[in-house]
Amino acid sequence: MPELGPVTCAGCGLLCDDVTVETANDGVRLWPECPRGARWFSERMRRRDEAAATIDDEPADVESALARATELLRGARRPLVHGFEGATVEDARAAVALADRLGALVSTGSLAGAWPGAPAVPLRGASTATLGEIRDRSRLVVIWREDPETTHPRLLERLGFGGEPSERTLFVVDDRDTATARRADVRLTWPPERDLQALTSLHVLQRGLPVADLTAELSGLVERMRQAPHAAFVYGPGLTDGAGGQRRALALHELVRALCHERHVVTLDLPRAPGTRSADDVLAWQSGYAGAVDFASGHPELFTAIQPFDDADVTVAVESGPGGCEVAGGGVEVSIRTAAPGVEASGTVHRLDGVPLALQAPQPEDAPTAAALLARLLAEIEP
Amino acid sequence: MTEIRISGGAVHDPANDVDGEVRDVCLKDGKVVEDVDPGARRIDARGMVVMAGGVDIHAHIAGPKVNAARKLSPEDRRDDPIERTGVLRSGSGGLVPSTFATGYRYSLLGYTTVVEAAAPPLAARHVLSELRDTPMIDKAFLILMGNNQVLFELIRESGGAVSAQLRDAVAWWLEATGAYGVKLVNPGGVELWKRDNGNVHSLDDEVAGLGVTPRQVLSAIGGAVDELGLPHPVHVHANNLGVPGNADTTLDTMRTLAGRRAHLAHLQFHCYGGKPDGLPRSRAPELIEYLSGHPELTADVGQVMFGPAVTMTADASVSAVLRDLDGGKWINHDTEVETGCGIVPYRYRASNYVHALQWGIGLELFLLGRDPWQVMLSTDHPNGGSFLSYPKLIRLLMDRAFREDQMGRANQRAIRRTALLDGLDREYTLNEIAIITRAGPARRLGLRDKGHLGIGADADVTIYHDRADREEMFATPRYVIKGGEVAVEEGDLRRSDDGVLYSSRAAFDPEVGGVLEPLFGERYTVVFEHYPVRDPALREPARIVEAAAR
Numbered sequence: 001m002p003e004l005g006p007v008t009c010a011g012c013g014l015l016c017d018d019v020t021v022e023t024a025n026d027g028v029r030l031w032p033e034c035p036r037g038a039r040w041f042s043e044r045m046r047r048r049d050e051a052a053a054t055i056d057d058e059p060a061d062v063e064s065a066l067a068r069a070t071e072l073l074r075g076a077r078r079p080l081v082h083g084f085e086g087a088t089v090e091d092a093r094a095a096v097a098l099a100d101r102l103g104a105l106v107s108t109g110s111l112a113g114a115w116p117g118a119p120a121v122p123l124r125g126a127s128t129a130t131l132g133e134i135r136d137r138s139r140l141v142v143i144w145r146e147d148p149e150t151t152h153p154r155l156l157e158r159l160g161f162g163g164e165p166s167e168r169t170l171f172v173v174d175d176r177d178t179a180t181a182r183r184a185d186v187r188l189t190w191p192p193e194r195d196l197q198a199l200t201s202l203h204v205l206q207r208g209l210p211v212a213d214l215t216a217e218l219s220g221l222v223e224r225m226r227q228a229p230h231a232a233f234v235y236g237p238g239l240t241d242g243a244g245g246q247r248r249a250l251a252l253h254e255l256v257r258a259l260c261h262e263r264h265v266v267t268l269d270l271p272r273a274p275g276t277r278s279a280d281d282v283l284a285w286q287s288g289y290a291g292a293v294d295f296a297s298g299h300p301e302l303f304t305a306i307q308p309f310d311d312a313d314v315t316v317a318v319e320s321g322p323g324g325c326e327v328a329g330g331g332v333e334v335s336i337r338t339a340a341p342g343v344e345a346s347g348t349v350h351r352l353d354g355v356p357l358a359l360q361a362p363q364p365e366d367a368p369t370a371a372a373l374l375a376r377l378l379a380e381i382e383p
Numbered sequence: 384m385t386e387i388r389i390s391g392g393a394v395h396d397p398a399n400d401v402d403g404e405v406r407d408v409c410l411k412d413g414k415v416v417e418d419v420d421p422g423a424r425r426i427d428a429r430g431m432v433v434m435a436g437g438v439d440i441h442a443h444i445a446g447p448k449v450n451a452a453r454k455l456s457p458e459d460r461r462d463d464p465i466e467r468t469g470v471l472r473s474g475s476g477g478l479v480p481s482t483f484a485t486g487y488r489y490s491l492l493g494y495t496t497v498v499e500a501a502a503p504p505l506a507a508r509h510v511l512s513e514l515r516d517t518p519m520i521d522k523a524f525l526i527l528m529g530n531n532q533v534l535f536e537l538i539r540e541s542g543g544a545v546s547a548q549l550r551d552a553v554a555w556w557l558e559a560t561g562a563y564g565v566k567l568v569n570p571g572g573v574e575l576w577k578r579d580n581g582n583v584h585s586l587d588d589e590v591a592g593l594g595v596t597p598r599q600v601l602s603a604i605g606g607a608v609d610e611l612g613l614p615h616p617v618h619v620h621a622n623n624l625g626v627p628g629n630a631d632t633t634l635d636t637m638r639t640l641a642g643r644r645a646h647l648a649h650l651q652f653h654c655y656g657g658k659p660d661g662l663p664r665s666r667a668p669e670l671i672e673y674l675s676g677h678p679e680l681t682a683d684v685g686q687v688m689f690g691p692a693v694t695m696t697a698d699a700s701v702s703a704v705l706r707d708l709d710g711g712k713w714i715n716h717d718t719e720v721e722t723g724c725g726i727v728p729y730r731y732r733a734s735n736y737v738h739a740l741q742w743g744i745g746l747e748l749f750l751l752g753r754d755p756w757q758v759m760l761s762t763d764h765p766n767g768g769s770f771l772s773y774p775k776l777i778r779l780l781m782d783r784a785f786r787e788d789q790m791g792r793a794n795q796r797a798i799r800r801t802a803l804l805d806g807l808d809r810e811y812t813l814n815e816i817a818i819i820t821r822a823g824p825a826r827r828l829g830l831r832d833k834g835h836l837g838i839g840a841d842a843d844v845t846i847y848h849d850r851a852d853r854e855e856m857f858a859t860p861r862y863v864i865k866g867g868e869v870a871v872e873e874g875d876l877r878r879s880d881d882g883v884l885y886s887s888r889a890a891f892d893p894e895v896g897g898v899l900e901p902l903f904g905e906r907y908t909v910v911f912e913h914y915p916v917r918d919p920a921l922r923e924p925a926r927i928v929e930a931a932a933r
Binding site for chain 2 (some may be wrong): 006008016018089090093097100101118121122123124125126127128129130131132133135136137150158192229230257260261262263264266281282284285286287288290297298299300301302346348350354356357358
């Protein structure tokens with residue numbers, strides 16, 4: 001049973017870099033244990049029989065696939081570059097360079113649920129921290145409508161809730177019976193439609209003002225916050241997705257900002273995919289804007305329309321599977337296998353708290369990285 | 384490579400005692416040379432001023448805090464787009480430009496080398512990635528060490544003295560990150576801010592629970608950097624930035640560092656008299672007098688320019704104060720073990736007493752300083768204003784009538800509390816401008832091939848029309864030559880160039896890894912062996928400047 005490690009696992013945005021991978025006939029095991037991470041490594045370690053490229057699902061050689069992809073992109077009227085679920089910083093740098101040349105729209109989110117909207121942070125800002133700060137200083141951690149035990153299985157451990165008795169308190173706001181909720185010291189179970197009201201009420205309460213219909217749950221949380229010199233809120237799509245998401249996120253950051261006058265309070269955002277933070281950071285430094293950026297006019301413009309990207313005629317999906325890029329349009333779909341970052345190729349990734357880490361390549365592969373592939377496409381397209 | 388003869392310009396090269404002498408400058412293979420072939424490209428510089436490329440010793444251009452500022456203020460760049468061309472990438476400008484725009488605009492301004500002055504070591508990969516996307520300029524970055532819990536442990540063990548272990552640890556960190564130098568920001572204070580919004584207020588306040596004081600941090604790390612012989616001395620953002628009365632702390636800081644080489648960052652923000660809860664007044668004359676008597680110390684000014692700015696600092700408690708002043712946008716970010724970060728968009732108003740006083744104090748430092756080699760030009764970009772305001776600042780220094788006009792537009796109560804109305808009629812010469820914008824910073828950074836035009840220097844040259852309007856002159860160089868190739872001509876970028884990363888290196892005992900690893904394990908959420916940046920794509924190419932141990 002060969003052991004590899006310690007290596008960085010990019011199975012979720014936590015990017016745990018203390019992982020030992022054990023491979024055996026019956027699968028992949030990870031230490032420390034993590035079912036999501038094991039699944040992630042397993043998917044990427046068993047890909048050697050996959051075709052190097054396909055055109056409309058038929059196996060093709062890489063050069064033919066590249067030629068077809070180039071043809072599609074040259075003819076594109078409204079190209080869209082998206083995906084990035086498993087992208088490295090290097091992949092994203094190459095993807096944004098390609099988008100700049102194409103005059104494409106870039107979205108660091110996936111097409112599924114592609115409603116970029118407007119993020120809350122540019123409106124007021126945020127107070128944030130790396131994992132170690134929360135682990136070592138926050139006496140109170142509130143997880144707001146997220147289930148990291150499923151989506152980020154080692155989050156609680158890495159925030160210092162490892163099972164030993166502690167004076168720290170874990171609050172979970174969720175009306176679902178999730179694995180995370182079952183680990184809470186205190187559960188708050190109002191439904192999602194009451195989140196905005198709850199956040200606003202907390203804001204009012206912490207200022208010492210009266211709130212109508214005050215619930216025992218809210219007053220208990222405020223009391224705990226008043227007693228904690230340092231606290232953290234963990235949130236993500238559970239709070240911000242759907243209608244009114246921006247307002248709810250804004251309410252959370254306003255609450256934290258108000259709390260910060262008397263104590264140190266931070267937030268931690270759980271992104272949808274492990275590559276999202278890296279792609280967002282690259283897009284911000286290369287264009288000046290994060291999230292979704294339109295290069296169609298010859299320069300970057302922040303794309304904030306609340307609408308799906310349904311006018312795109314050619315799409316480039318960057319590392320949205322276990323290692324591959326797809327160019328699709330006009331009824332043609334070109335897929336080129338790439339070396340999976342973190343297993344077959346090394347690279348740089350940004351953890352969900354912004355800490356940049358190296359991905360190793362415990363099982364190196366000759367396939368190109370997405371960065372190399374996108375750079376090649378750019379070179380082919382350049383006049 | 385291109386060979387170039389710059390012919391007939393008035394050369395201002397103070398590092399080589401050349402003050403406006405009309406002479407040719409020859410460039411070949413990226414260096415200044417004695418002569419070039421007769422067929423070399425000839426640039427007719429008659430009636431023009433020739434200087435080495437500008438060197439910015441203190442700016443914030445790359446890394447997580449800069450990128451957070453970009454995300455925070457998209458509206459700042461919306462009306463300042465940069466179009467892609469066949470040669471250039473697109474981008475956006477504003478106070479915190481995108482990376483490509485940053486490189487292009489520094490180049491258009493005649494600057495060829497820029498130092499990112501405050502990077503969390505833990506974020507080195509991010510900083511390096513951004514710098515690789517910042518073209519046209521050579522660059523380096525300083526790592527934040529003034530609130531590092533691991534180093535605090537070593538300082539506590541040594542009783543505040545410089546120890547071999549501490550020297551080795553500092554050298555290890557430089558090697559691990561690819562950094563060029565060491566920055567201390569509000570030593571000890573940021574740690575307390577992250578704990579419970581606390582701070583230190585004097586150099587002898589104990590950083591509770593960690594057994595060190597700011598004075599010990601300054602002495603021990605400043606001493607370690609000095610003894611290692613790093614090319615750039617310790618770069619210090621002193622305690623109590625912005626607090627009325629902080630001049631006492633600054634003087635105490637300088638006395639603590641005196642006798643060893645040190646650089647004081649954005650001194651303007653540290654020159655205030657008065658009481659902490661009251662209005663500040665200027666104590667710049669006193670501080671600049673002390674500095675002038677200690678040639679081992681240098682400073683950049685951190686001039687405030689009226690208009691918009693973005694404050695961004697590892698001294699996050701300052702940001703919380705600014706947040707409460709206008710209730711606007713605010714970012715706080717705490718980085719485990721090492722540092723903090725605060726960002727607040729801001730505006731300096733001529734009519735505002737405090738802002739006008741800050742503006743006046745900056746000018747006092749420039750005009751009262753006896754030795755321009757000690758006082759360097761900066762706006763602490765973008766904290767005091769954008770680097771794009773450097774030409775206006777140069778005009779303020781060179782043109783007394785313009786300065787007096789501007790003084791007349793500022794809050795008079797504030798101006799009266801400075802020395803600016805005391806017959807301070809100094810006007811900087813072109814050679815003095817060359818000192819504070821290139822020769823001085825390059826020398827202080829230990830970049831021997833930068834900031835001058837002697838034989839063997841890097842062929843980074845800026846050629847200006849000699850205009851009476853010094854702001855216009857320095858805003859629009861006629862030519863900028865980077866690495867021996869013409870990068871800018873008549874205000875247009877003609878080519879793209881990756882620029883070079885500078886790192887420094889000092890020898891250390893590798894056994895220090897055995898000391899650091901358990902201290903890392905207790906504190907960081909990153910495995911020790913994964914902390915150092917090893918990826919060649921991030922580390923190379925780089926020019927390594929070796930330390931000269933003392």
